[in-house]
Amino acid sequence: MTATAPSPHPAGTATGAYVDLRALTRTFGEGETAAHALRGVSLTIQAGELVAVMGPSGSGKSTLLTCAGGLDLPTSGAVLVGGVDITALSRSAVAELRRRRIGYVFQDLNLIPALTAVENVALPLELDGIRARTARRMAADALDETGIGKLAERFPDDMSGGQQQRVAIARAIVGDRRVLLADEPTGALDSETGDTVLRLLRDRCDSHGVAGMLVTHEARHAAWADRIVFLRDGVLVDESGPTPSIETLLDES
Amino acid sequence: MSVKHGLLALLQDGSKYGYQLRAEFESATGATWPLNIGQVYSTLARLDRDGLVEAVGATGDEDDDTRSRYRITDAGRAELHGWFDTPVARRDRPRDELAIKLALAVAVPGIDVRAIIQRQRTTTMRSLQELTTLKRNAAADDVSWLLVVESMIFAAEAEIRWLDHCEAMLVRVARKPAGGSTGTSDPAGLAGPDAIGAPR
Ligand SMILES: Nc1ncnc2c1ncn2[C@@H]1O[C@H](COP(=O)(O)OP(=O)(O)OP(=O)(O)O)[C@@H](O)[C@H]1O
Numbered sequence: 001m002t003a004t005a006p007s008p009h010p011a012g013t014a015t016g017a018y019v020d021l022r023a024l025t026r027t028f029g030e031g032e033t034a035a036h037a038l039r040g041v042s043l044t045i046q047a048g049e050l051v052a053v054m055g056p057s058g059s060g061k062s063t064l065l066t067c068a069g070g071l072d073l074p075t076s077g078a079v080l081v082g083g084v085d086i087t088a089l090s091r092s093a094v095a096e097l098r099r100r101r102i103g104y105v106f107q108d109l110n111l112i113p114a115l116t117a118v119e120n121v122a123l124p125l126e127l128d129g130i131r132a133r134t135a136r137r138m139a140a141d142a143l144d145e146t147g148i149g150k151l152a153e154r155f156p157d158d159m160s161g162g163q164q165q166r167v168a169i170a171r172a173i174v175g176d177r178r179v180l181l182a183d184e185p186t187g188a189l190d191s192e193t194g195d196t197v198l199r200l201l202r203d204r205c206d207s208h209g210v211a212g213m214l215v216t217h218e219a220r221h222a223a224w225a226d227r228i229v230f231l232r233d234g235v236l237v238d239e240s241g242p243t244p245s246i247e248t249l250l251d252e253s
Numbered sequence: 254m255s256v257k258h259g260l261l262a263l264l265q266d267g268s269k270y271g272y273q274l275r276a277e278f279e280s281a282t283g284a285t286w287p288l289n290i291g292q293v294y295s296t297l298a299r300l301d302r303d304g305l306v307e308a309v310g311a312t313g314d315e316d317d318d319t320r321s322r323y324r325i326t327d328a329g330r331a332e333l334h335g336w337f338d339t340p341v342a343r344r345d346r347p348r349d350e351l352a353i354k355l356a357l358a359v360a361v362p363g364i365d366v367r368a369i370i371q372r373q374r375t376t377t378m379r380s381l382q383e384l385t386t387l388k389r390n391a392a393a394d395d396v397s398w399l400l401v402v403e404s405m406i407f408a409a410e411a412e413i414r415w416l417d418h419c420e421a422m423l424v425r426v427a428r429k430p431a432g433g434s435t436g437t438s439d440p441a442g443l444a445g446p447d448a449i450g451a452p453r
Pocket residue numbers: 028029035036037055056057058059060061062063064
């Protein structure tokens with residue numbers, strides 16, 4: 001199904017976590033007007049585990065996800081993926097890791113309208129130097145896996161929201177991705193279609209050992225995860241952990 | 254809803270024994286509503302008294318109801334269809350204990366309402382996870398069971414949303430500076446014990 005055979009249980013850090021976020025802070029701006037999106041967030045995700053991130057709007061969920069995916073750099077802290085601290089890598093090394101190992105489903109999908117479904121999915125592979133024919137075959141496999149193989153030649157604009165969502169997921173799982181990060185992938189879908197998307201993500205973790213992280217507002221979707229964590233004002237609250245003091249909530253914003 | 258209507262529904266397609274009804278009831282509701290056999294027989298006895306079912310083919314001792322098969326009567330059928338045709342009114346449901354608990358927690362001084370909310374949220378979230386696992390593992394054609402599970406999933410989801418709403422509301426109330434210059438701004442402990450004197 002993929003060009004390179006993934007080992008079922010890829011090496012992670014000593015703790016076995018494939019994704020290891022350590023004391024992340026992310027501050028936008030400076031001084032009085034600075035926004036502290038993350039204020040010391042630590043979180044690990046094992047291979048095969050799906051973690052849901054919930055929290056009110058503006059609590060830092062997307063910021064956490066973009067840092068985990070190497071799309072943004074934390075102000076301080078370390079982002080270990082497969083044991084490598086990506087905050088210490090060069091830009092091009094991070095970009096390569098993103099194309100090969102990290103799948104990202106954007107809140108607004110980010111499909112390219114001028115490309116067909118299969119071309120959208122094949123794009124990261126081709127950018128990575130994989131021959132066009134091989135890339136297309138891998139992309140077609142990924143589309144089959146998300147259940148829309150028949151729509152491979154359609155353009156995004158000619159597809160329903162749920163179908164586009166599946167193209168975006170296919171693009172995030174194509175090849176040998178070890179990490180799957182999804183920012184509200186069920187946004188505008190009805191609950192039944194949303195379930196289908198969750199089933200897909202869940203399956204990637206269960207049968208491919210992918211480390212998954214899902215941002216969602218919906219409890220019913222978060223409930224598909226092995227673990228659910230909450231962000232409140234840039235502070236992570238594991239449901240099983242202590243509650244943050246109201247002071248933290250009142251201090252900022 | 255009552256066991257009564259459940260049993261009538263199961264008797265629609267033919268006469269049945271008590272133990273059979275119990276097994277079918279549990280399988281239809283996915284065992285989310287366990288019945289003991291005593292409940293089944295006492296309900297059947299009442300239905301019999303009201304002429305909604307009748308015993309057939311009793312063998313031996315008349316009082317030994319474990320041996321009776323029951324069949325639905327025309328009156329029973331009418332009752333059943335009336336039940337299916339009538340939407341369940343919200344006011345017929347038992348009052349929500351959780352809403353009452355929170356209302357009291359707000360009214361009684363010195364209670365950390367946010368802690369109650371967060372504990373409840375954790376608990377409800379856990380059951381939502383368990384329900385989702387049940388759904389994941391259910392056979393796709395087990396529609397009765399899926400229906401029951403989904404109903405509980407939607408209820409849990411609604412409760413979590415409501416709890417989030419309550420928490421946000423309490424934080425907002427706690428942040429508001431006191432209207433008057435005297436007294437505490439947080440008489441009901443809305444913000445929790447951490448908050449005393451903390452808001453700035
Ligand atoms: N590029 C940016 N520049 C300035 N501030 C930012 C930027 N990105 C995020 N922020 C701020 O950081 C905080 C967290 O934003 P983030 O997008 O992570 O929230 P979120 O939890 O994903 O919210 P939502 O549920 O609405 O998507 C917010 O206060 C936001 O205004």
